[in-house]
Amino acid sequence: MIGRCATLLCVLLLTSAAWGQAAATRESAQFAEPPTVTRDGQSLLIAFATQGECDATVAIVDREDKIVRHLASGVLGKGKNAPPPFERNSLRQKLQWDGKDDAGQPTPPGCRVQVSLGLQAAYDKALGWSAESWALPKVIAGIGCGPDGTLYVYGGEGPARPPRMTALSREGRYLRTVMPYSASLPPEKLKGLRIATQPDGRRTPVFEERRGGMYPQTLFSPRQVMIVSADGKIGFVGGSRERTPAARPTEDDTGHPILVTDRALDLLVIGADGSTPTDSFVGPTIDDTSRPIRPKAKPGRRPPAPRPDPDLSRLDGPACLAVSPDGKTVYAAVGGLLFRMGWTRDEAGVPFGPDTVRARALAVDRDGNLCVSDAVSRPAWPDGRIVVLSPNGALIRSVSTTAPDTLAVHPKTGQFYAFSMRDKRLTKLAPDGARLASLHLPDAALLGRGGTNVVLDASADPPVLWIAHPDRQTRLLRAMDMGDRFGAEPVGPRDAQPWAAESADFLAVDPARDQVYVRRGMNATVRFDGPTGQADTIAWPPQPADRVRTWDRVMEFDIGADGRYYLLWGGNPNFILRYDRQFKPVDFDAAADEKWGQKPFPETAPDPVFSSRPATAAAGRAIALPHRPMNLGDLGSFGFDVAPSGDIYVLRTAVQAARPRKPTTAVEPSPFDVDVPPIPDRPDQTMILDRFGADGRLKATRLVAGLPVTSGGVRVDREGNTYVGAFWPAGPSPHDQIVDQMRADGPLAYTRFFPANWRREGFSVYNTDVGAVLKFAPTGGSVARDGKSGATGLLWSWRGLSPRPAAFGSSNFFGCACQGARFDVDGFGRLFAPDALLCSVQVLDPAGNEVLRIGRYGNPDDLDKSPPRSPVPLWFPACVAVGQDALYISDHAAGRTIRLALSYRAQQAVAVPDR
Numbered sequence: 001m002i003g004r005c006a007t008l009l010c011v012l013l014l015t016s017a018a019w020g021q022a023a024a025t026r027e028s029a030q031f032a033e034p035p036t037v038t039r040d041g042q043s044l045l046i047a048f049a050t051q052g053e054c055d056a057t058v059a060i061v062d063r064e065d066k067i068v069r070h071l072a073s074g075v076l077g078k079g080k081n082a083p084p085p086f087e088r089n090s091l092r093q094k095l096q097w098d099g100k101d102d103a104g105q106p107t108p109p110g111c112r113v114q115v116s117l118g119l120q121a122a123y124d125k126a127l128g129w130s131a132e133s134w135a136l137p138k139v140i141a142g143i144g145c146g147p148d149g150t151l152y153v154y155g156g157e158g159p160a161r162p163p164r165m166t167a168l169s170r171e172g173r174y175l176r177t178v179m180p181y182s183a184s185l186p187p188e189k190l191k192g193l194r195i196a197t198q199p200d201g202r203r204t205p206v207f208e209e210r211r212g213g214m215y216p217q218t219l220f221s222p223r224q225v226m227i228v229s230a231d232g233k234i235g236f237v238g239g240s241r242e243r244t245p246a247a248r249p250t251e252d253d254t255g256h257p258i259l260v261t262d263r264a265l266d267l268l269v270i271g272a273d274g275s276t277p278t279d280s281f282v283g284p285t286i287d288d289t290s291r292p293i294r295p296k297a298k299p300g301r302r303p304p305a306p307r308p309d310p311d312l313s314r315l316d317g318p319a320c321l322a323v324s325p326d327g328k329t330v331y332a333a334v335g336g337l338l339f340r341m342g343w344t345r346d347e348a349g350v351p352f353g354p355d356t357v358r359a360r361a362l363a364v365d366r367d368g369n370l371c372v373s374d375a376v377s378r379p380a381w382p383d384g385r386i387v388v389l390s391p392n393g394a395l396i397r398s399v400s401t402t403a404p405d406t407l408a409v410h411p412k413t414g415q416f417y418a419f420s421m422r423d424k425r426l427t428k429l430a431p432d433g434a435r436l437a438s439l440h441l442p443d444a445a446l447l448g449r450g451g452t453n454v455v456l457d458a459s460a461d462p463p464v465l466w467i468a469h470p471d472r473q474t475r476l477l478r479a480m481d482m483g484d485r486f487g488a489e490p491v492g493p494r495d496a497q498p499w500a501a502e503s504a505d506f507l508a509v510d511p512a513r514d515q516v517y518v519r520r521g522m523n524a525t526v527r528f529d530g531p532t533g534q535a536d537t538i539a540w541p542p543q544p545a546d547r548v549r550t551w552d553r554v555m556e557f558d559i560g561a562d563g564r565y566y567l568l569w570g571g572n573p574n575f576i577l578r579y580d581r582q583f584k585p586v587d588f589d590a591a592a593d594e595k596w597g598q599k600p601f602p603e604t605a606p607d608p609v610f611s612s613r614p615a616t617a618a619a620g621r622a623i624a625l626p627h628r629p630m631n632l633g634d635l636g637s638f639g640f641d642v643a644p645s646g647d648i649y650v651l652r653t654a655v656q657a658a659r660p661r662k663p664t665t666a667v668e669p670s671p672f673d674v675d676v677p678p679i680p681d682r683p684d685q686t687m688i689l690d691r692f693g694a695d696g697r698l699k700a701t702r703l704v705a706g707l708p709v710t711s712g713g714v715r716v717d718r719e720g721n722t723y724v725g726a727f728w729p730a731g732p733s734p735h736d737q738i739v740d741q742m743r744a745d746g747p748l749a750y751t752r753f754f755p756a757n758w759r760r761e762g763f764s765v766y767n768t769d770v771g772a773v774l775k776f777a778p779t780g781g782s783v784a785r786d787g788k789s790g791a792t793g794l795l796w797s798w799r800g801l802s803p804r805p806a807a808f809g810s811s812n813f814f815g816c817a818c819q820g821a822r823f824d825v826d827g828f829g830r831l832f833a834p835d836a837l838l839c840s841v842q843v844l845d846p847a848g849n850e851v852l853r854i855g856r857y858g859n860p861d862d863l864d865k866s867p868p869r870s871p872v873p874l875w876f877p878a879c880v881a882v883g884q885d886a887l888y889i890s891d892h893a894a895g896r897t898i899r900l901a902l903s904y905r906a907q908q909a910v911a912v913p914d915r
Contacts, residue, residue, distance in 0.1 A: 028052025029118025029905040032091065037113045037910045044099060044912065046071075046113055049092040053077030054117050055851045056086070057828060058095060061909065063110040067884060068101040070718060073828035075849035083829070083847035099912075102644070102718065102827070111912050118905030119843065121854045121887055123863060123872045127518065127528045128535060129896040130500035134860060135166045135174035136475050136492060140468045142236050143476075144226030144321075145455045146272065151466055152178065152226060152234055153476070161503060161893050162213035162876075163221065165234070167272070170460050172478055172491035176861055178234070180205070180214060180893075181274035183858040183873055192269075192276025196738045202856050202871075204838055206738060210769045210803050212836065212876030212893030216282055217266060222334075224319035225361065225406070225453050229327040232272040233343065237265055237286065237319040237334065265319075265334055269343060274859075284341045286332045286349040318453075320406075322362035322370065324391070331370055333359035338372065340393075353393045361407035363456075365414055369396060373404035373418060386416055386429075399433040408456035410463060417465055417481075419454045426454065426467065426479065426486065439479055439486035441467070504890035504897045506822060507881035510559040516881060516888045517557060518897050525557070530886050530899060560642040568640050568650075569622075576623040576640065576648060576692075587621045588696025623696050625652050638687065639725070639822070643716035646694035649703070651714045651724060654688045687711040689724060689780070703780035704793070710771070712805035715825040717846070720778030721795065723825055725805035728772030733799045735766045735837055766837060772799040773823055773833055775848070796848040802837040803878055822879040832887060834877045841880055841889060854887070860894050872900060 033049035046058060056076050060069035072095060074083040082088050085095050101107050137155035141163065144152045149170035156163040165179035176182075181190060187203065193214060194206035205214040213219055220239030227235045267283035270276060320333040332339045332349060336358040339349035353359075353372070361373040368391050375384040386399040386407065402425075404418035415436065416429040426439040441452075457464040465486075467477040474490040506519040514530035526535055556568040564586060565579040578586040640650040687707035691700040704724060713725035774783065774797045781793020801821050823833040829846035840855035858873020876893035887900040 029054040031115075031117065031906055031908065035113065035115040035908055035910050037912060039913055040096065042098070044097045044113075046095040046097060046115070047093065048115050050076055050117060052091065053080065055119055055845060055849075056093070057116045057119070057904070059114050059116070059828075060097070060101070060107060060111050060912075061114050062108060067827065068107055068111065069097070070102060070827040070829075071095065071097060073830055074845040074847055075851060080849055081847045082849075083845055107912070112909040113912060114907065114909040116904035116907040119852050119902065120905060121852070121872065121900040121902055124886070124899040124901045125533045126863070127516070127533055127888075127897045127899060128500055128526060129860075129898075131174040131860075132492070133500035134177075134895060135168055137164060138475075140223075140453075140475055141221050142224040142226045143453055143455050143466055143468045144228045144234060144236070145457045145466065146228035146232075147230050147459060149457045149459045149464075150175065150228075150272070151455075151457070152228060152272075153468075154179075154221070154226060154236060157503070157895070161895070162209075162211050163215075163218045164893075165270070168491075170457055170464060172476070177859045178272065178274045179270060180212075180859045180875060183856065183862045185273070185275055189271070189273075189275035191279045192281035196741060198838075204738075204857050207765055207837055210765050215268070217268060221268075222319045223453060225321060225455055227321040227323045227330065228272065229323055231327060233277050233327075234270050234272060235283065235321055235323070235330060235343070236268050236270075237321065237332065238268040238282065239265075267321075267330060267332070267341065267343070267349075278344055280345055282345070283343055284330075284345055284348045286339050286341065287334055287337065318360065318405075320359070320361045320453075322364045324364055325366065325368050325411075329391075331362050331364070333362050333372070336360070338362075353389050354395060357387055360405050363407050363409040363416075365409045366411040371407060371409050371416070373407040375403045375405060375420075384420075386418065386433075399429065399431075401427065401429060401433065406452060406454040408454055408465065410456065410458050412458065417454060417456060419452055419467065421452065426465065428481065428486075437481070437484050437486060439488060441477070503892045503895045504879055506556055507824075507879050507888050507890055507897065508557050508559060509824075509881040509883045509886075509888060510563070511827070511883040512563065514883055514886065516883075516897070516899075517559070518890070519557070528897075530883065530888075533899065556640060558640065558642045561644050561646060566640075566642050566648065574625040574652070576625070576650070578622075588623055589621075621696070623648070623650075623692055625650060625690075638712040638820075639714040641714045641716050643720070644718045644827075645716075645720065647699065647716075648692040648694070649714050649716050649722060650690045650692070651687060651707070651711060652690065653709065654686050654702075654705075687726075689714065689722065700780065702782075704774075704776055705782040707783060710804055712820045713773075713822050715823065715831075717825050717829040718827065719829065721829070721846075722776045722778075722780070723823070723831060724774050724776070725771055725801055725821060725823060726774055726783075727804055728774065728797060728799055731772065731797060731799040733766075733770055734835065734842075735770055735800070735802075738837075739766045769802055769804045770799065770837065771801040771805040771821065772797045773801050773831060775831075798831070798833065798842070798844055798848055800835050800838075800842060801833050802835055803876075820878070822881075824880050824882045826882045827884070830882075832880045832882045834880050834889070836876045836878050836892070839874045839877070841874075841877055841887070854900065855889075860896065863898070872898070 028051050030051045031048060032051045035046060035048035038045050050056060054076060055074065057073040058071040059067045060071060062068050072085050074086050076082055076086060076091055076093065078089050086093055099106060136153060138157050140153060140155040142154040146152065151168040151170065152165055153168060154163060154165045164177065167175040167178050169175055187195065196204045196206050198204060207214050208216050209219060217238030222237055224237050265286045267286055268281060269278060269283040270281065322331045328342065330341050330343065331352065332341065338351065338353040338357065338359045340352040341347050341349035357372055357374050358376040359372045360375050363371045365371060370389045372387045372389060374387050381398065381400060384401060384403040386401055386404055388396040390396055399416065401418055403420040403422040405421045406419040408417040414431040417426065418429065419426045424441050426441065427435060428437040430436055453468040455466050457466065463481040465479040465481065467479060469475050474492065476491040477488055478491050479486045479488040504518045508517040516528050516530055517525060518528065519525045528535055558566045560566055563581060567577045569575045569577055578588065580586050638651045640648060642648055687709055688702045689704035690698065691703050693699050704722060707724060707726050710727040711724060715723040775795045776793045777795055779793055781791060783791040783794065801823065803821050805821050821834050821836065823831060825831055830851065831844040833842050835842050839857040840853050842853050843851040845851050854872060855874040855877065856871040859875060862873035874889065874891050876891060877889045878892040879890035881888045885902050887902055888897060889900065890897050
């Protein structure tokens with residue numbers, strides 16, 4: 001224990017020192033001697049001095065402040081390995097400049113030498129983001145209405161992003177984000193969550209799983225009706241604590257086959273302000289038992305073959321909660337069974353009510369009676385019924401109605417509101433069962449096994465019923481009780497673009513025009529003008545105004561120094577396509593008889609510019625990339641970059657010629673791929689970096705070899721150095737202190753809600769989802785898989801890239817890598833790398849020195865609360881792209897792409913003297 005504490009203390013002290021140095025760097029970013037420029041023969045001598053350790057950037061700008069020469073950038077100071085042409089261990093600098101621009105041509109008259117100190121970033125704007133779109137997730141898992149009429153919506157965007165909860169007004173307008181919590185909440189309100197405190201005082205959530213999930217048991221939550229108490233507590237059903245099968249075959253004591261279900265469902269509790277009102281976010285256990293499921297057999301006869309009761313749902317089936325009028329008792333209907341419990345862990349659920357009731361939905365009337373929808377057909381109730389139970393579980397009465405899948409009760413009138421998926425109708429019933437009004441929803445869709453959820457806002461006049469996911473377009477319907485009829489209107493984004501609140505899988509910047517290209521989802525790509533933030537579609541091919549621009553099967557793209565578009569098209573094989581600014585194909589002019597790198601674009605493939613339409617002709621000649629498809633299909637390329645020189649660098653899976661291929665995936669192997677060193681877990685695959693010329697000819701294969709299959713992301717600087725993202729286990733990480741804190745709390749403290757096969761010491765997202773950026777010399781190199789056996793050509797590595805770099809596929813680590821990190825390198829060779837697990841973006845100079853860490857944790861609402869110069873609130877930044885004066889960040893979990901303005905704490909420009 002003493003050794004563990006000592007280790008933790010050393011890590012904290014070292015990290016504290018690093019953060020202290022960063023703070024000192026910001027304060028010392030001032031000139032001790034202003035920059036001067038003098039003639040020195042055929043070149044010019046640039047001299048300046050700083051007051052203390054800081055980063056310095058030297059550029060040549062023209063009369064319009066456009067950079068024409070990226071001369072130098074790096075961290076200066078004693079003990080710092082400043083990158084060339086800076087002098088090491090010195091605050092006083094002298095640089096030689098040959099008077100030429102980046103292309104090697106003489107600079108035009110009127111240029112100036114600009115020296116800048118102390119890089120900083122400030123929030124500018126969000127691109128195409130809409131709060132109204134953010135308010136409603138694509139998949140609504142649960143809804144609940146508070147006593148004041150506030151609607152709470154819980155859901156997510158599928159497996160690639162964590163669930164969230166938002167609050168809407170009774171008119172359906174966005175109010176705030178409840179989950180994840182706001183960074184403005186004090187620590188005492190978040191005792192139920194794991195929060196890591198950084199040495200500089202920043203508080204960062206501890207993520208329980210990748211994609212930005214910090215709330216245990218929320219990833220697999222069932223569709224449900226939530227509860228909101230009068231004192232502001234929100235209760236909802238969490239996902240299973242163990243990923244066990246929903247039903248497994250076994251035998252009973254007599255040897256008869258049966259099915260057994262394993263349940264592990266808990267009540268999750270959160271405050272209406274996003275706080276955790278108790279010391280644990282996870283409340284009482286609702287149901288944690290195993291029980292047999294088998295049809296009843298007639299006396300003296302053997303039970304039939306095992307078959308689950310069709311009215312008992314699986315673990316991800318529907319759930320419903322209700323709370324007593326005094327707010328102390330919680331009722332739950334899960335899988336057709338009834339439970340009663342309290343709010344805390346020591347008030348676990350116990351079975352409630354008669355065994356003959358198969359509960360689908362619950363509601364509590366003004367007398368505290370529990371109203372239960374029982375949709376199971378019986379001789380006495382062929383269509384279904386509503387059962388009213390006393391607080392002690394005794395049957396009071398039953399009301400007949402048609403298959404009530406959902407239920408709400410008005411606390412004053414006692415009227416029932418029931419929705420039936422059988423006839424897709426919302427019906428209002430009198431307490432005695434008389435039908436008063438109905439609303440037919442012909443397009444209501446049974447999404448999954450959850451169906452449609454309904455909650456009542458009884459405080460509104462007239463009463464309002466919220467109907468969740470009635471179809472795949474509306475998602476939320478607002479129905480007003482007009483007495484003998486219902487008035488219904490859809491609730492959704494108003495005046496928002498179709499791409500609003502969508503996460504960006506990939507970003508690309510055109511620095512010359514300050515335009516950013518955002519790929520949202522699998523195929524939708526939108527171009528934004530950086531300074532205005534407007535979507536710019538003028539230059540795109542003609543199409544209906546109501547359609548989103550899509551590039552079908554385009555995995556990544558880039559804009560070359562020539563201003564052309566380069567698209568990595570996903571197929572088998574993959575292709576690199578080139579287009580001009582008018583989207584006309586531009587051929588690669590390598591010899592047609594080359595076996596490698598040149599193949600005609602297939603006529604049968606969809607045109608990547610006109611979405612999902614067949615190509616009208618073989619559109620030029622493209623670079624073909626043979627690869628071995630990985631475990632998720634034809635996804636063998638994991639990043640490419642068009643270098644400033646015009647060369648094209650591609651990271652791809654290597655093809656092993658020795659392994660037999662299926663005819664459907666056969667690709668002509670390249671002779672120089674045969675000797676790829678094997679990997680223990682996947683002997684047929686590794687990642688390699690290839691280099692093609694601007695004409696499409698192969699210049700070098702295996703420029704970098706031996707990369708693990710979880711590699712992803714490529715960038716090349718002006719010197720020809722290559723940067724590759726990879727899962728790299730060697731070296732220290734800024735996340736190590738969090739791992740040590742978690743271990744100090746106990747080996748299972750941070751994996752309590754993880755599957756059993758994850759429960760071993762040191763295994764968490766902080767050491768399985770953190771990769772590195774490896775910088776190689778222009779001549780390339782190779783690495784060893786374990787990161788410890790040495791490497792060739794490796795200049796330096798920085799371990800802290802998260803999430804795991806690979807875009808798709810992983811053979812030796814848990815989970816799905818639906819979103820991988822993507823980094824960028826600017827014209828000075830500075831690396832901008834996302835560190836999603838620390839809710840920030842790290843900037844390093846060309847020598848690997850830390851320049852700046854941008855961002856802190858915050859939910860989407862915190863952007864509006866932050867002063868311009870405060871740290872930018874980020875939830876889970878996974879992808880970045882940098883231009884000349886702006887940084888673009890895809891906050892993946894928050895569904896937004898933001899633009900940050902880059903500037904400096906001190907900057908001076910000096911005119912270039914005449915000859």
